Each structure stands twice: as C-alpha cells, then as structure tokens.
Amino acid sequence: MNLYHHKVQxxxxxxxxxxxxxNYVRWMEExxxxxxxxxxxxxxxxxxxxxxxxVTGIDCKYKVSTTxxxxxxxxxxxxxxxxxxxxxxxxxxxxxxxxxxSSSEHCFLNKEGNIIKLKKEFxxxxxxxxxx
Amino acid sequence: MNLYHHKVQxxxxxxxxxxxxxNYVRWMEExxxxxxxxxxxxxxxxxxxxxxxxVTGIDCKYKVSTTxxxxxxxxxxxxxxxxxxxxxxxxxxxxxxxxxxSSSEHCFLNKEGNIIKLKKEFxxxxxxxxxx
Amino acid sequence: MNLYHHKVQxxxxxxxxxxxxxNYVRWMEExxxxxxxxxxxxxxxxxxxxxxxxVTGIDCKYKVSTTxxxxxxxxxxxxxxxxxxxxxxxxxxxxxxxxxxSSSEHCFLNKEGNIIKLKKEFxxxxxxxxxx
Amino acid sequence: MNLYHHKVQxxxxxxxxxxxxxNYVRWMEExxxxxxxxxxxxxxxxxxxxxxxxVTGIDCKYKVSTTxxxxxxxxxxxxxxxxxxxxxxxxxxxxxxxxxxSSSEHCFLNKEGNIIKLKKEFxxxxxxxxxx
Numbered sequence: 327m328n329l330y331h332h333k334v335q336x337x338x339x340x341x342x343x344x345x346x347x348x349n350y351v352r353w354m355e356e357x358x359x360x361x362x363x364x365x366x367x368x369x370x371x372x373x374x375x376x377x378x379x380x381v382t383g384i385d386c387k388y389k390v391s392t393t394x395x396x397x398x399x400x401x402x403x404x405x406x407x408x409x410x411x412x413x414x415x416x417x418x419x420x421x422x423x424x425x426x427x428s429s430s431e432h433c434f435l436n437k438e439g440n441i442i443k444l445k446k447e448f449x450x451x452x453x454x455x456x457x458x
Numbered sequence: 459m460n461l462y463h464h465k466v467q468x469x470x471x472x473x474x475x476x477x478x479x480x481n482y483v484r485w486m487e488e489x490x491x492x493x494x495x496x497x498x499x500x501x502x503x504x505x506x507x508x509x510x511x512x513v514t515g516i517d518c519k520y521k522v523s524t525t526x527x528x529x530x531x532x533x534x535x536x537x538x539x540x541x542x543x544x545x546x547x548x549x550x551x552x553x554x555x556x557x558x559x560s561s562s563e564h565c566f567l568n569k570e571g572n573i574i575k576l577k578k579e580f581x582x583x584x585x586x587x588x589x590x
Numbered sequence: 591m592n593l594y595h596h597k598v599q600x601x602x603x604x605x606x607x608x609x610x611x612x613n614y615v616r617w618m619e620e621x622x623x624x625x626x627x628x629x630x631x632x633x634x635x636x637x638x639x640x641x642x643x644x645v646t647g648i649d650c651k652y653k654v655s656t657t658x659x660x661x662x663x664x665x666x667x668x669x670x671x672x673x674x675x676x677x678x679x680x681x682x683x684x685x686x687x688x689x690x691x692s693s694s695e696h697c698f699l700n701k702e703g704n705i706i707k708l709k710k711e712f713x714x715x716x717x718x719x720x721x722x
Numbered sequence: 723m724n725l726y727h728h729k730v731q732x733x734x735x736x737x738x739x740x741x742x743x744x745n746y747v748r749w750m751e752e753x754x755x756x757x758x759x760x761x762x763x764x765x766x767x768x769x770x771x772x773x774x775x776x777v778t779g780i781d782c783k784y785k786v787s788t789t790x791x792x793x794x795x796x797x798x799x800x801x802x803x804x805x806x807x808x809x810x811x812x813x814x815x816x817x818x819x820x821x822x823x824s825s826s827e828h829c830f831l832n833k834e835g836n837i838i839k840l841k842k843e844f845x846x847x848x849x850x851x852x853x854x
Binding site: 474476479480481483484487510512513514515516517518519520523 | 738740743747748751777780781782783784
Binding site for chain 2: 336337339340341342343344346348393394
C-alpha cells in the first residue's frame with residue numbers, strides 16, 4: 327500500500343502559525359479515499375453503487391505541530407472490520423517524526439439510510455476489507 | 459433589512475495572523491441566506507420547492523484586514539435582477555470601517571439543471587426580488 | 591453557563607447532503623471560545639497575555655446527522671483539569687436530540703512553547719478553571 | 723511552467739452535490755504558491771525574508787460545476803505587475819473544459835505592514851515577476 331502525501335496549504339494554518347487541528351480530520355478523509363482507491367474501491371464508485379459510508383466517530387492525538395509547506399505522509403491501516411463496522415488507523419509523519427495518530431469509525435448505509443451487511447450484499451467489498 | 463453579523467472564528471485566521479481571504483466568500487453566503495430568510499424565502503425552503511441557485515461569479519475587494527474575535531456586519535443589497543440573473547452587493551464593516559466590498563452573481567435552476575424563469579414559474583419570489 | 595448556538599451553514603454540508611463531520615471539530619472551538627469568554631477569559635485576551643492553548647487531542651462520536659439550516663446547541667463542561675492539562679466535554683443537540691458527543695484536550699504554553707503551570711503563573715485563570 | 727493539479731476532495735463538495743464555490747479561491751492560492759515555487763520564490767522562503775503578500779482582490783467566473791474526485795488543472799499567468807501590485811490570472815480545466823476563470827491581486831508588505839518597492843528592495847524577485 328502506498329503512503330498518502332499531503333502538502334500543508336497556507337489556508338490550513340491559523341494565527342498560532344501552525345496547521346489548524348481540524349484539518350487533520352480532512353486529511354484522514356483524503357488518505358481514506360486514496361486507500362479505498364488503492365484496494366480497488368474508489369469512493370465515487372461506491373456512491374454510484376448506492377453505498378454510503380458515513381463517519382460515526384473520530385479520535386486524534388496531536389503529537390507535534392506542523393505548518394505551511396510541510397509534507398505529511400499518512401499510513402492507513404484497518405484496525406477492525408466485522409462486516410458492519412470498520413475502524414481505520416492513521417499514522418501521520420513529517421519525515422521520520424510522528425505528528426498525529428488518529429482513527430475513524432464507519433458504517434455502511436444504502437441510499438434509504440439502512441445499514442448494509444457487506445458480506446451478503448457486497449461480498450467483493452467485504453473480502454477486500456476483511457483481507458487487510 | 460437587518461444587518462448580518464459574523465464573529466471571526468479562530469479557524470478562519472491564517473499564519474499571517476489575519477482572516478484568510480477565502481472566508482469572506484463564505485460570509486457572503488451566510489449573509490445571502492440570512493437576507494433570503496428576511497425577505498421570506500429561506501434557502502432551505504427554496505431547495506425543497508426544487509429551486510437551486512448556484513453562484514456563477516464572485517468579486518471581492520479586500521480593504522482592511524480583520525482577525526480573530528472581530529465582529530463583522532454585512533449589508534446585502536440587490537444590484538440587479540432581470541428574472542433570470544441576480545447580482546447582489548455586500549458591504550462588510552468592522553465598526554465604522556469598511557473591510558471588504560464584494561458581489562455575487564446567481565442564476566436559478568430546477569433539479570434537472572435547466573434555467574428557471576422566475577416571473578413565470580415562481581412569481582412571488584420574482585416579485586420579492588424585483589421589489590428590492 | 592449559557593449554551594452556545596451554531597446554525598449549520600450551506601458551506602458546511604457535503605454531497606451526502608449532511609454536515610461534513612470535520613465541522614463539528616470547528617464548532618467545538620467556537621463553543622470553547624464562547625465558554626472561555628463566559629468565565630471571564632476571552633481567548634484573544636489570553637493570547638495577548640502570552641498564553642497559547644493548543645489542542646492536543648479530540649474525540650467525536652457522531653450520533654445523528656445534521657444538515658443545512660439546523661440550529662445546534664452546544665454545552666461545554668470541564669471534565670478534568672490538573673493545572674497543566676484541561677479536558678473539556680461537549681454535548682451537541684438539535685432540539686432535544688443529541689447529535690454529537692465529543693471532547694478536547696489542551697495544554698497551556700507560553701510564546702516560547704514551554705508549558706505554563708497555571709497555578710503559579712496565572713492563578714486567577716487556574717481558579718476559574720479549577721472551580722468548574 | 724507546469725500546470726498545477728488539484729483533485730476535488732469530498733469535504734470540498736456541498737449538498738448541491740458539487741464543489742462549493744469558495745474552494746476555488748483556495749485552489750487559486752495552492753496554484754499561486756506552486757507557481758512561486760516554480761519561478762524560484764517559494765512563499766515560505768518569502769515569509770522568512772520578511773515579505774508578506776496579502777490578497778487585495780479576487781474575481782471568479784464559474785463556468786461549469788465540478789464535483790468529488792474530479793481532477794482540475796490550473797494554469798497561472800501574470801496579467802500585470804508594476805513593482806508594487808501584481809495581478810495573476812488562473813484558468814482551471816477539467817480535461818479540456820474550462821470550469822473556472824479567475825484572477826487575484828496582491829501587494830507586497832514588510833513585517834511592519836508597509837508597502838515594499840520590490841525593484842529596490844528585492845530586485846531578484848522583481849526581475850523574476852517582471853520577466854513573465
């Protein structure tokens with residue numbers, strides 16, 4: 327799996343001179359979507375198939391501040407997946423320094439807002455996630 | 459018409475120590491939606507009625523910088539409206555000082571993406587906007 | 591303590607039709623700054639005094655989705671404070687429904703980036719937070 | 723000069739299902755900073771040298787909507803530069819379709835907030851911009 331890269335933008339900084347903490351949550355989404363693409367399930371295709379995957383929880387521990395023009399690498403890993411709930415972990419680094427450790431939790435809904443059991447309804451996607 | 463008020467948030471500043479210029483575009487939207495509510499056409503109701511009003515252009519002149527905790531007042535005025543295209547002007551002030559002058563242009567579409575002629579299809583909305 | 595109010599803006603929604611989850615993290619900041627103002631320590635004054643309070647961690651549990659034009663009320667409470675680290679809890683509601691439960695952790699630094707012991711250096715601020 | 727590339731993020735869309743118009747203003751900044759890097763004047767280095775370049779005006783014409791996962795290319799050109807004021811033009815395309823045409827205006831300030839005459843104080847930067 328390739329690491330995701332994000333270059334900190336000027337508009338992502340705040341008057342403390344550092345990256346505003348809310349942006350790491352957006353980078354998690356960027357990295358997650360890249361991760362889904364790498365395992366063959368681009369999120370735009372999932373939506374076209376009628377699968378919506380809202381975020382049900384996030385957790386971030388900010389270790390070291392970052393700022394404009396820093397290059398951040400993000401490694402995404404599946405922490406747990408039971409066919410209904412998915413938990414992902416993210417390790418964000420600036421060069422060799424861990425700057426943020428975080429996680430996100432997700433469920434899978436159809437367009438009516440009902441929970442999808444992936445194993446039954448989308449077995450290929452189930453296998454792709456369960457195999458990681 | 460009441461002025462719209464926006465208090466500058468910390469996350470709206472950047473490492474220059476001032477409000478990032480992209481946020482004024484968002485405040486224009488806040489003030490525009492408030493304005494529509496004041497004339498009796500809340501934007502969420504417009505959308506429920508099947509009217510979508512995308513932004514087709516914006517123009518901002520930044521006069522004086524603002525920063526965290528500043529209270530900004532915004533006055534919205536109709537510059538022109540021909541039943542198909544609407545142009546709004548915004549004057550943003552911090553106390554008595556004009557900090558930004560801007561404008562936005564809009565059209566009106568139905569859910570299929572076709573242009574709506576408001577005078578024919580939504581005469582009440584047409585009258586509300588034409589009367590300003 | 592007064593509840594903080596936030597009206598969901600159009601630019602805070604995403605193509606799922608709901609509020610993008612990253613915005614709740616920004617509303618936590620809005621509510622936290624309002625809270626500090628209510629206890630007599632506006633954050634802009636803290637910064638002028640040389641006190642910086644970065645976010646060291648956040649945790650959000652999204653219970654019910656919200657969308658454009660919803661009015662959210664936020665209650666902020668001190669969960670723990672030991673003079674060096676502060677943990678705040680946030681309960682966000684739409685009318686009587688809890689939509690998000692979250693927390694944030696903070697430390698206090700001087701302009702050189704060193705940890706401040708509030709009890710010794712800012713005893714009034716220490717008392718204000720410890721008394722809650 | 724290389725084109726700048728931006729992939730539309732999920733958090734940049736709104737409930738209309740398209741990219742929120744305020745984000746194009748942020749992409750202009752991304753492309754502008756990339757452009758400065760390509761001509762040998764990365765913006766983080768400019769700031770280290772004590773040069774601040776605030777945005778004094780923007781203008782955007784939205785031609786065609788874009789949405790999540792679209793790949794946007796941005797071409798930046800100097801429209802005018804007189805040593806004190808700089809105006810840049812941006813052409814944004816999705817494949818061969820122009821989706822947005824915009825411009826931004828800038829001045830150059832020192833850390834005290836006074837206007838810098840680039841020709842005298844930073845002749846190399848003056849030459850780099852004037853030669854385009």
